[in-house]
Amino acid sequence: MNEQQTYAPGTHPDLPPPPSMVGFIGWIRENLLGSTTNIVITVLTLYFLYLIVPPMLSWLFLNAVFEGASRDECRAVMEETGRKGACWAFIGQRFELFVYGFYPEAERWRVNLSFFMMLAALYPVLYDTAPYRKQGLYYAMIAPFIIGWLLIGGLGLEPVPTEKFGGFMLTLVIGVTGIVGSLPLGIVLALGRQSHLPAVRIVCVAFIEFIRGVPLITLLFVASTMLNYFLPPGTTFDLLLRVLIMVILFSAAYIAEVVRGGLQAIPKGQIEAADAMGLKYWQSMRLIILPQALKISIPGIVNTFIGLYKDTTLVIIIGLLDPLGVGRASLADTKWQGLSTEVYVFVAIFFFVSCISMARYSLYLERKLHTGH
Amino acid sequence: MEATTQQPLWYRIVYDKETRSVAIQVLTIALLFAFFFYIVRNAIVNLETIGKGYSFSFLWDASNYDINQTLIEYDSRSPHWRAAIVGIINTLLVAVAGIILSTIVGFLLGVLRLSHNWLINRVVYVYIEYVRNVPVLLHILLVHGIIVNTLPVPKNAMMAFDGTLFLTNRGFYTPKPIFEPAMWAVLIAFIIGIAFAIWFRGYAKKIQDATGKIYPVLLISLGAIILFPIIVFFLAGMPINLDYPELAGFNFKGGLVLRPEFVALWIALSLYTAAFIAEIVRAGIQAISHGQTEAAFALGITPGRTMQLVIIPQALRVIIPPLSSQYLNITKNSSLAIAIGYMDIVATIGGISLNQTGREMECMTIVLALYLSFSLLISAFMNWYNKRIKLVER
Numbered sequence: 001m002n003e004q005q006t007y008a009p010g011t012h013p014d015l016p017p018p019p020s021m022v023g024f025i026g027w028i029r030e031n032l033l034g035s036t037t038n039i040v041i042t043v044l045t046l047y048f049l050y051l052i053v054p055p056m057l058s059w060l061f062l063n064a065v066f067e068g069a070s071r072d073e074c075r076a077v078m079e080e081t082g083r084k085g086a087c088w089a090f091i092g093q094r095f096e097l098f099v100y101g102f103y104p105e106a107e108r109w110r111v112n113l114s115f116f117m118m119l120a121a122l123y124p125v126l127y128d129t130a131p132y133r134k135q136g137l138y139y140a141m142i143a144p145f146i147i148g149w150l151l152i153g154g155l156g157l158e159p160v161p162t163e164k165f166g167g168f169m170l171t172l173v174i175g176v177t178g179i180v181g182s183l184p185l186g187i188v189l190a191l192g193r194q195s196h197l198p199a200v201r202i203v204c205v206a207f208i209e210f211i212r213g214v215p216l217i218t219l220l221f222v223a224s225t226m227l228n229y230f231l232p233p234g235t236t237f238d239l240l241l242r243v244l245i246m247v248i249l250f251s252a253a254y255i256a257e258v259v260r261g262g263l264q265a266i267p268k269g270q271i272e273a274a275d276a277m278g279l280k281y282w283q284s285m286r287l288i289i290l291p292q293a294l295k296i297s298i299p300g301i302v303n304t305f306i307g308l309y310k311d312t313t314l315v316i317i318i319g320l321l322d323p324l325g326v327g328r329a330s331l332a333d334t335k336w337q338g339l340s341t342e343v344y345v346f347v348a349i350f351f352f353v354s355c356i357s358m359a360r361y362s363l364y365l366e367r368k369l370h371t372g373h
Numbered sequence: 374m375e376a377t378t379q380q381p382l383w384y385r386i387v388y389d390k391e392t393r394s395v396a397i398q399v400l401t402i403a404l405l406f407a408f409f410f411y412i413v414r415n416a417i418v419n420l421e422t423i424g425k426g427y428s429f430s431f432l433w434d435a436s437n438y439d440i441n442q443t444l445i446e447y448d449s450r451s452p453h454w455r456a457a458i459v460g461i462i463n464t465l466l467v468a469v470a471g472i473i474l475s476t477i478v479g480f481l482l483g484v485l486r487l488s489h490n491w492l493i494n495r496v497v498y499v500y501i502e503y504v505r506n507v508p509v510l511l512h513i514l515l516v517h518g519i520i521v522n523t524l525p526v527p528k529n530a531m532m533a534f535d536g537t538l539f540l541t542n543r544g545f546y547t548p549k550p551i552f553e554p555a556m557w558a559v560l561i562a563f564i565i566g567i568a569f570a571i572w573f574r575g576y577a578k579k580i581q582d583a584t585g586k587i588y589p590v591l592l593i594s595l596g597a598i599i600l601f602p603i604i605v606f607f608l609a610g611m612p613i614n615l616d617y618p619e620l621a622g623f624n625f626k627g628g629l630v631l632r633p634e635f636v637a638l639w640i641a642l643s644l645y646t647a648a649f650i651a652e653i654v655r656a657g658i659q660a661i662s663h664g665q666t667e668a669a670f671a672l673g674i675t676p677g678r679t680m681q682l683v684i685i686p687q688a689l690r691v692i693i694p695p696l697s698s699q700y701l702n703i704t705k706n707s708s709l710a711i712a713i714g715y716m717d718i719v720a721t722i723g724g725i726s727l728n729q730t731g732r733e734m735e736c737m738t739i740v741l742a743l744y745l746s747f748s749l750l751i752s753a754f755m756n757w758y759n760k761r762i763k764l765v766e767r
Contacts, residue, residue: 031491041490049496199398203405213748214741215705221723222741225733229419230412310508317712324511340518348507348515355506 059085060345066092070335090339091346094330098323098346101166107158111169114147118176126361144180162240166321168350174247175309181248182308183301186255191285193256194263204256211253217314219246224318243315251308258304262297263289295369302362306355323347416734431730432457438725440716442632453726460721461743467638467717468704474643475703479650486655497651504648510709512645517637517713527624539618539625545636546618549629555612562605563598570594634715638707646703650696657692658684689762697755704747718743
């Protein structure tokens with residue numbers, strides 16, 4: 001016999017919630033089927049997903065052909081099996097071209113080595129928990145020069161002209177150089193824009209507003225068509241170097257605006273306190289203002305970097321061969337005509353992975369630097 | 374102070390703040406002038422060596438090339454300046470169309486992103502992340518590739534909306550409206566409708582201030598602007614003729630054609646920018662604290678009017694500045710048209726004209742000046758609008 005338990009009023013322990021309100025079922029009721037509108041939205045979304053996802057998966061993987069020597073072979077396989085999908089064989093055949101461009105085959109170890117040297121240099125810069133960070137940072141300072149020497153050659157290595165650079169390697173060269181070069185220049189421009197000296201301020205404002213007012217592609221055209229006119233007669237100037245300079249200038253103007261936002265967010269009392277302590281302008285900037293301002297600007301700076309990295313694709317318009325350029329050039333081959341979608345999807349995946357990693361790193365950094373309360 | 378003026382000049386430049394700042398500025402200006410003098414001199418010498426001057430007279434020569442999408446009269450005998458104008462109009466066309474579409478899609482996505490429905494929330498999130506992390510040039514090429522490679526040839530065109538829209542790999546065809554003179558009446562009715570709506574808005578506000586009575590302003594305004602012209606349209610005996618596209622040989626004849634380059638550029642730019650606008654809208658709405666909604670409800674304001682009077686005006690303040698820079702971006706990104714052969718400014722005067730005449734300096738000057746003026750115009754307008762809705766503080 002169960003003995004009826006009695007409670008004094010107000011002392012009954014809480015009953016467990018009904019099973020339909022907790023756990024998986026509760027979650028579904030709460031988040032998917034909460035109200036009539038909610039149910040309608042859920043059903044419509046599911047229908048939409050049903051329309052989009054299966055055909056996409058089948059094109060990308062299930063019905064795709066991964067091996068073959070030409071588009072006709074891909075087509076033959078598809079007709080034989082009655083499938084209709086992507087022809088990834090093309091990407092497989094041209095994979096090296098996509099990675100290295102036309103870099104001489106015998107020298108490709110230099111690209112690989114540079115890539116790992118870059119990773120090794122990035123690690124201590126990006127993570128302050130890295131072992132031997134101090135030595136790592138010294139290494140990171142000299143690594144760009146070593147990498148530059150490795151890629152271009154000379155001084156004992158076979159020289160490789162920069163026209164041979166291409167593929168993902170070119171994207172990384174332009175992207176990383178742009179990022180490394182534009183950050184310091186951008187900070188200087190932002191400080192100049194906030195300067196008390198009218199001449200310095202006007203020069204910086206004019207530069208920033210000019211660059212931000214025109215599209216990158218026109219600046220690249222300037223670099224490729226008319227920059228030579230402004231140089232002493234008889235000088236020729238490497239196209240890649242011209243592009244790099246333009247990319248750095250372009251990105252620096254945007255970085256400057258982001259950093260300016262950070263500088264403006266620092267209360268005036270900070271710089272007054274620094275003055276009162278007797279710090280010089282550069283000391284107070286380096287020790288008091290910039291550390292705080294840069295911390296606030298991190299999301300914006302990383303966004304600018306992501307933008308710069310994506311903008312490296314524009315170089316195909318002035319004839320450099322980044323992955324898109326390599327892909328479009330390969331499509332001209334009669335064996336592989338008409339496979340543009342495959343090329344674009346492949347390159348899109350590469351950019352998506354790189355850009356999303358940068359965005360994630362920015363989130364990590366924001367969390368780590370969040371020292372407020 | 375007396376003491377410092379006694380010091381030698383070099384000492385004051387290093388240690389006296391006033392003197393030093395003057396010295397730095399003089400140095401900056403001197404360096405700048407030296408730099409410009411140097412490059413201009415180089416340019417003059419270089420141009421002289423190859424026998425070119427710096428003159429814009431080439432703009433009046435015949436251009437000798439055709440442009441596939443022209444909204445004004447143009448053929449290959451027209452001068453270069455006319456080609457430039459065609460390019461400007463094409464740039465503005467795709468920029469304005471892109472701004473409109475991306476704003477609509479962006480706001481929609483932004484609101485969906487805030488939905489409590491987990492599924493739609495995630496789907497929109499994945500979509501936005503995909504779009505934002507892939508270069509816009511790639512989007513343009515991908516959409517263009519899909520239109521050109523997968524849509525059917527005109528002969529077996531894909532029909533949509535009951536034969537009013539034909540999708541082919543040569544472009545999208547739809548009936549072209551041809552206006553009869555009586556259409557003026559409809560246009561006048563439309564203008565009267567707008568004027569009435571503006572007057573009624575002021576009148577309703579006056580009544581509300583005086584008596585507290587609220588009129589359904591939006592409904593009545595929409596009626597005046599949309600319904601009234603439609604009634605006039607039918608009264609005037611439907612003064613519009615439709616010119617239907619017809620298949621003739623290998624392609625459609627007649628009708629209104631949206632070329633694949635335009636469609637690809639327009640859709641790709643709009644979808645790309647919409648993803649950024651969606652994030653801006655989401656951040657803007659989330660920036661308004663929930664207390665605002667609760668306070669409005671506590672005052673007995675209905676949810677619809679809470680949104681209209683409390684949330685949206687405040688959210689707009691957060692949204693407008695980044696939104697304006699997205700509008701600038703869409704205008705600048707339209708220059709990527711050249712990758713798929715849409716004839717905008719960069720492709721006409723900065724592309725074909727430049728290559729035909731060899732006048733790099735002049736053509737690039739024109740292109741840069743045009744983009745700078747577009748940017749300044751858009752940002753001036755957005756600054757004006759931003760100032761109008763800005764929070765007035767002490």
